[in-house]
Amino acid sequence: MATHAHEHHKESFVSKYIFTMDHKMIAKQFLVTGMFMATIGMIMSILFRIQLAWPGESFKFLTFFLGEKWAPGGVLDPNMYLALGTIHGTIMVFFLLTAGLSGTFSNLLIPLQIGARDMASGFMNMLSYWFFFTASVIMLVSLFVESGPAAAGWTVYPPLSALPQAIPGSGLGMTLWLVSMTLFIASQLIGGLNYIVTIVNLRTKGMTMTRLPLTMWALLVTAILGLLSFPVLLSAALLLVFDRMFGTSFYLSDIYIAGEALENSGGSPILYQHLFWFLGHPEVYIILLPALGLTSEIISNNSRKPIFGYRAMIGSILAIGFLSFIVWGHHMFVTGMDPFIGAVFTFTTLLIAIPSAVKAFNYITTLWKGNIRFTPAMMFSVAMVSTFISGGLTGIILADSALDINLHDTYFVVAHFHIVMGLSAVLAMFAGVYHWYPKMYGRMLNMKLGYAHFWLTFVSGYGVFFPMHFLGLAGVPRRYYTNSEFPLFDAFIDMNVLMTVFAIVGSAAQVIFFFNFFYSMVRGPKASQNPWQANSLEWTTPVEHIHGNWPGALPEVHRWAYDYSKPGKDEDFVPQTVPLAEGETDGEH
Amino acid sequence: MTFLIILLVLLVFAALIQLVRVFELTGKLKGNNQDRIDFKENRFRAKLWLVFGAGYFAFIIWLIVKYGPVMLPEAASEHGATIDSVMAFNWAILFLAFAITHVLLFYFASKYYWMPNRKADYITHNNKLELVWTSFPAIVLAVIIIYGLSAWNDITDEAPSNGINIELYSKQFDWTARYAGSDSTLGAANINFINTSNPLGLITPETIETRISEIEDEITKLEGDLEEAPEDGLKEEELTEKIARKNRQLNKILAYKRKNEVEPYRSADDDKLVKVEFHVPVGVPVNFQFRSQDVIHSAYMPHFRAQMNTVPGTITEFHFTPTITTAEMRQKTGNSEFNYLLLCNKICGAAHYNMQMNIIVESQEAYDKWLAEQSTFTSSETAELRNQINEQLAQN
Numbered sequence: 001m002a003t004h005a006h007e008h009h010k011e012s013f014v015s016k017y018i019f020t021m022d023h024k025m026i027a028k029q030f031l032v033t034g035m036f037m038a039t040i041g042m043i044m045s046i047l048f049r050i051q052l053a054w055p056g057e058s059f060k061f062l063t064f065f066l067g068e069k070w071a072p073g074g075v076l077d078p079n080m081y082l083a084l085g086t087i088h089g090t091i092m093v094f095f096l097l098t099a100g101l102s103g104t105f106s107n108l109l110i111p112l113q114i115g116a117r118d119m120a121s122g123f124m125n126m127l128s129y130w131f132f133f134t135a136s137v138i139m140l141v142s143l144f145v146e147s148g149p150a151a152a153g154w155t156v157y158p159p160l161s162a163l164p165q166a167i168p169g170s171g172l173g174m175t176l177w178l179v180s181m182t183l184f185i186a187s188q189l190i191g192g193l194n195y196i197v198t199i200v201n202l203r204t205k206g207m208t209m210t211r212l213p214l215t216m217w218a219l220l221v222t223a224i225l226g227l228l229s230f231p232v233l234l235s236a237a238l239l240l241v242f243d244r245m246f247g248t249s250f251y252l253s254d255i256y257i258a259g260e261a262l263e264n265s266g267g268s269p270i271l272y273q274h275l276f277w278f279l280g281h282p283e284v285y286i287i288l289l290p291a292l293g294l295t296s297e298i299i300s301n302n303s304r305k306p307i308f309g310y311r312a313m314i315g316s317i318l319a320i321g322f323l324s325f326i327v328w329g330h331h332m333f334v335t336g337m338d339p340f341i342g343a344v345f346t347f348t349t350l351l352i353a354i355p356s357a358v359k360a361f362n363y364i365t366t367l368w369k370g371n372i373r374f375t376p377a378m379m380f381s382v383a384m385v386s387t388f389i390s391g392g393l394t395g396i397i398l399a400d401s402a403l404d405i406n407l408h409d410t411y412f413v414v415a416h417f418h419i420v421m422g423l424s425a426v427l428a429m430f431a432g433v434y435h436w437y438p439k440m441y442g443r444m445l446n447m448k449l450g451y452a453h454f455w456l457t458f459v460s461g462y463g464v465f466f467p468m469h470f471l472g473l474a475g476v477p478r479r480y481y482t483n484s485e486f487p488l489f490d491a492f493i494d495m496n497v498l499m500t501v502f503a504i505v506g507s508a509a510q511v512i513f514f515f516n517f518f519y520s521m522v523r524g525p526k527a528s529q530n531p532w533q534a535n536s537l538e539w540t541t542p543v544e545h546i547h548g549n550w551p552g553a554l555p556e557v558h559r560w561a562y563d564y565s566k567p568g569k570d571e572d573f574v575p576q577t578v579p580l581a582e583g584e585t586d587g588e589h
Numbered sequence: 590m591t592f593l594i595i596l597l598v599l600l601v602f603a604a605l606i607q608l609v610r611v612f613e614l615t616g617k618l619k620g621n622n623q624d625r626i627d628f629k630e631n632r633f634r635a636k637l638w639l640v641f642g643a644g645y646f647a648f649i650i651w652l653i654v655k656y657g658p659v660m661l662p663e664a665a666s667e668h669g670a671t672i673d674s675v676m677a678f679n680w681a682i683l684f685l686a687f688a689i690t691h692v693l694l695f696y697f698a699s700k701y702y703w704m705p706n707r708k709a710d711y712i713t714h715n716n717k718l719e720l721v722w723t724s725f726p727a728i729v730l731a732v733i734i735i736y737g738l739s740a741w742n743d744i745t746d747e748a749p750s751n752g753i754n755i756e757l758y759s760k761q762f763d764w765t766a767r768y769a770g771s772d773s774t775l776g777a778a779n780i781n782f783i784n785t786s787n788p789l790g791l792i793t794p795e796t797i798e799t800r801i802s803e804i805e806d807e808i809t810k811l812e813g814d815l816e817e818a819p820e821d822g823l824k825e826e827e828l829t830e831k832i833a834r835k836n837r838q839l840n841k842i843l844a845y846k847r848k849n850e851v852e853p854y855r856s857a858d859d860d861k862l863v864k865v866e867f868h869v870p871v872g873v874p875v876n877f878q879f880r881s882q883d884v885i886h887s888a889y890m891p892h893f894r895a896q897m898n899t900v901p902g903t904i905t906e907f908h909f910t911p912t913i914t915t916a917e918m919r920q921k922t923g924n925s926e927f928n929y930l931l932l933c934n935k936i937c938g939a940a941h942y943n944m945q946m947n948i949i950v951e952s953q954e955a956y957d958k959w960l961a962e963q964s965t966f967t968s969s970e971t972a973e974l975r976n977q978i979n980e981q982l983a984q985n
């Protein structure tokens with residue numbers, strides 16, 4: 001590629017900030033959009049947590065937010081409760097932790113860490129963002145329709161999601177949900193294809209696959225998972241659209257509702273669940289793998305020590321990616337599926353625990369005998385190792401079909417997935433933002449605010465979700481508007497209050513982050529080129545963003561990304577661009 | 590109020606800005622820029638991990654002490670006891686794994702903090718160590734899998750033939766339990782037979798006749814409306830469509846009628862329907878079948894460690910043997926109001942949170958007595974109709 005194509009030239013505001021094809025700007029667009037959506041999702045969780053802590057009590061501001069229809073007299077309406085949960089789940093899983101997380105860091109880091117001028121197709125990259133943006137807008141619009149937003153849970157199981165007679169949210173709200181998700185899937189496919197092609201084809205000279213930073217491996221496998229599984233969700237959604245609008249019976253059979261026997265016959269709601277979870281399970285790894293990739297990088301860098309077991313880490317990522325496609329049935333143990341198939345899914349699911357354990361051990365061993373700098377990013381990363389282990393272990397219980405009989409759909413599940421997926425990925429995403437902020441905005445975030453934000457977020461995270469294990473073990477079902485109809489659950493009234501208080505504190509802590517984020521953008525201290533003394537290529541680019549990333553020729557790579565504290569070197573880091581000395585070996589030797 | 594909130598938000602922001610200024614100034618005074626780390630502060634942060642670790646463990650212990658006693662009481666079914674022991678076994682392993690990894694994590698984090706003149710050890714990997722920590726979890730998991738799956742196989746085995754047969758039927762938003770009656774067979778059912786007096790859509794010669802005449806009446810009424818409706822309007826289209834639907838429904842029912850003439854649908858006659866509370870005898874296997882009228886629900890009976898989804902269009906099954914009577918459990922828990930519960934555990938709409946039924950486990954005698962008191966589906970009210978129909982059938 002000729003360098004003159006990348007010289008600075010005056011750009012209009014629109015082509016620089018809005019319809020931009022520059023991967024660095026697109027990354028920022030994904031980040032800010034994701035943060036915005038997350039704020040909405042977070043506020044929703046506060047609204048329904050208030051109902052759970054103080055069921056039936058009147059809070060004027062609920063009516064202020066939701067109107068007289070959905071919060072009459074300051075008390076949340078049960079249908080709205082379900083709708084808030086549904087949109088909260090959808091936003092957090094898809095808009096924050098899929099698009100927000102992968103979208104931000106794939107875009108920012110892929111070209112920079114492999115030594116490419118930009119993504120393979122800048123145009124498709126731009127499309128990916130605008131599909132995502134439109135999907136977000138439609139999802140938000142769906143909040144305002146007369147019959148309410150989708151309310152059948154983020155998994156939108158039919159028949160509940162197919163029949164407006166069953167729940168008001170399954171009217172126009174559900175239609176908009178499906179339209180939004182269709183655009184969202186398109187965004188993921190376009191983006192994912194681009195990420196894969198870029199990593200495979202555009203690596204700079206010397207950047208072999210086994211010299212890639214682990215972030216790249218994680219993001220590569222993530223994109224492959226998305227490419228293979230999102231189309232299945234799309235087909236599930238399309239069949240649902242057919243059932244809703246054109247009278248087909250893919251998912252419907254023998255239903256009597258609202259005084260009428262429907263004519264649908266021969267369909268199976270279970271078919272939907274198979275299709276949904278064929279995406280749904282890989283989806284949790286689409287969320288988790290980028291989180292693991294980012295923290296691998298940050299932990300190694302701040303421990304000033306090579307990541308332990310680089311090849312084993314790659315192997316684990318690949319094994320997890322592969323296995324994630326053959327475990328979806330663990331969400332369906334009590335649907336009446338054949339017990340033998342249930343047993344197979346138990347087996348495959350528990351297999352995933354092995355590569356996951358390897359990863360956890362590797363993290364811990366990386367800290368061992370390190371020289372650790374606790375930057376805010378490092379604090380978040382260490383915290384993520386803790387949540388990954390805590391949440392992962394309860395997965396072993398849920399994977400055991402015999403044990404899942406009594407825990408399925410209880411708060412134990414809510415505790416499990418919030419800790420292993422929600423907390424881990426959110427903590428890792430924060431870690432990533434703190435670590436790469438200088439790369440994104442050329443300035444440093446304020447560290448003190450970072451620590452305050454970290455501790456409040458981390459402690460509240462466990463404070464909200466850890467007690468939920470106990471609710472689940474006591475048999476409290478999820479998606480209950482209130483637990484007060486069962487004297488059995490009265491023992492947990494004060495626990496529900498405790499969790500809500502933690503949720504409010506944790507959410508309030510995000511104000512600190514938002515402030516830091518936007519304030520530092522204009523007032524933060526200017527960043528140096530390589531503020532964390534890191535090895536990977538992104539830190540060899542100039543602080544000021546330019547098209548094409550490197551002013552001159554592309555950098556050439558001579559070693560892996562983990563030469564931290566290598567014996568015989570003056571500094572405790574050796575950038576990938578430094579040629580090997582005479583007799584020096586590269587990588588895991 | 591709104592004004593106060595806005596004021597508060599503004600104040601918080603102003604305070605944050607001032608705070609940052611102070612941080613920046615003190616940073617400059619100390620002469621460290623943001624790239625450099627302060628040794629003491631960094632060591633402090635390292636030690637905080639120990640504090641956090643201790644706090645985390647303390648929190649868990651507090652939760653166990655405070656809420657342990659209000660967890661579910663011991664399993665009240667045979668297979669439930671097995672599940673509880675598998676669970677206990679898994680917990681033992683998980684607690685150990687949790688404790689070891691967390692102690693190491695927090696210990697390493699607190700110990701290996703940055704020192705200006707030290708270099709980290711350059712350790713890239715260690716094949717022996719990695720082999721151990723890959724194969725050790727693999728072995729432990731193998732045990733977990735074998736133990737768990739053997740329990741699963743027992744639980745999901747064929748339903749025992751000496752059990753009683755009960756159907757749990759879900760709809761928005763309540764449950765109905767149906768007992769098979771003296772023939773131990775649950776009669777057939779279909780949605781086209783559902784009306785107010787037959788909420789489960791049971792098929793008997795009587796319900797066939799009733800539905801046929803009901804639908805014929807409806808069709809007559811609709812045809813009357815159609816004649817009055819303005820021609821070519823939307824209303825006409827709608828009515829025509831409705832009539833066509835009703836005719837299709839009628840045909841489905843007539844198909845049952847033809848089958849009925851060959852072999853009468855009689856097994857639902859003695860079925861017994863109960864609401865609010867259902868009884869089961871202790872020590873006898875209960876074979877449940879589940880059906881749903883509208884959307885997916887889930888029959889969750891946590892005290893028996895039992896759960897199965899109810900899926901429209903499909904019949905699902907589960908069976909268990911209760912081992913502890915309600916009276917015994919009241920004694921054990923010291924709660925004289927204790928009741929076994931059936932809850933809905935699959936999101937099904939607005940009142941999902943309140944779809945419950947009590948389950949009474951009692952001695953065989955008490956159960957027999959209770960069941961005898963329940964009226965059968967085709968009770969005395971319809972006896973006359975039944976006699977007529979039986980005569981007709983005999984003539985055919």
Ligand code: HEM
Pocket residue numbers: 042045046049085086088089090092093097152153154155414417418421422423426464477478479480503506507
């Ligand atoms: C402010 C922090 C959060 C709080 C207080 C919170 C709380 C909750 C609660 C109470 C539920 C409802 C459980 C139920 O009734 O079944 C829920 C559902 C859910 N949450 Fe969160 N959550 C938070 C953050 C997150 C994050 C970061 C994620 C990302 C993974 C997430 C994903 C979900 C999902 C997928 C559901 C299920 C929605 C459904 O039932 O359809 N949440 N959350």
Ligand SMILES: [Cu+2]
Pocket residue numbers: 280281284327328330331
């Ligand atoms: Cu899964």
Ligand SMILES: [Cu+2]
Pocket residue numbers: 886887933934935936937938940941942944
């Ligand atoms: Cu329900």
